[in-house]
Amino acid sequence: MGILAIAAMLAFVILYILFYFSNYSTRKRWTFIGSLLALFVSLVAIVFAYIQQSDFNAWQPAIIFAEESVIKSEPNTAGQQLFILHSGTKVNVLDELEQWNKIQLTDGKTGWANKEDLRLLKDF
Structure with a gap:
């Protein structure tokens, strides 16, 4: 364009x-x-x-690098567990808050993942 x-x-x-x-x-x-x-x-x-x-x-794509990442409903350890993602899953980072990233899967599910569990593709 x-x-x-x-x-x-x-x-x-x-x-x-x-x-x-x-x-x-x-x-x-x-x-x-x-x-x-x-x-x-x-x-x-x-x-x-x-x-x-x-x-x-x-659009901020990221890959889950942890063997198993627990996705929470809130950006803290006390949040409810929504689902678990495994190593190699591609996600989109929507927001950041301290050591948490709000992520979205391709099927539309959203949740909060620990920053240490994933790496942004733009960083490479």
Whole structure:
């Protein structure tokens, strides 16, 4: 999306320069319309690139490295045990709180895991 935004902005600049230096009214009209379309495409591409970047930053994949990790309902040792994950399970980290990470599985289950039990893939 970023490349499209840059290309559309470059087309906008070129078409606007052509509009400015054109002597004929039909050419002025078409270059002006083209420059406005290029500007619109550029702005839409920038918005989509921003959304894509936000989604990429929100996704924090991690792998469970502990042989067995107990997933709790709260970020403390007194929390209720929801389920157990084994080594090699891929999760998404949603939030962090002290030594706990809020995780989500691919099936939508969420819970709190000890930070020592998993490693973020972005750290490698």
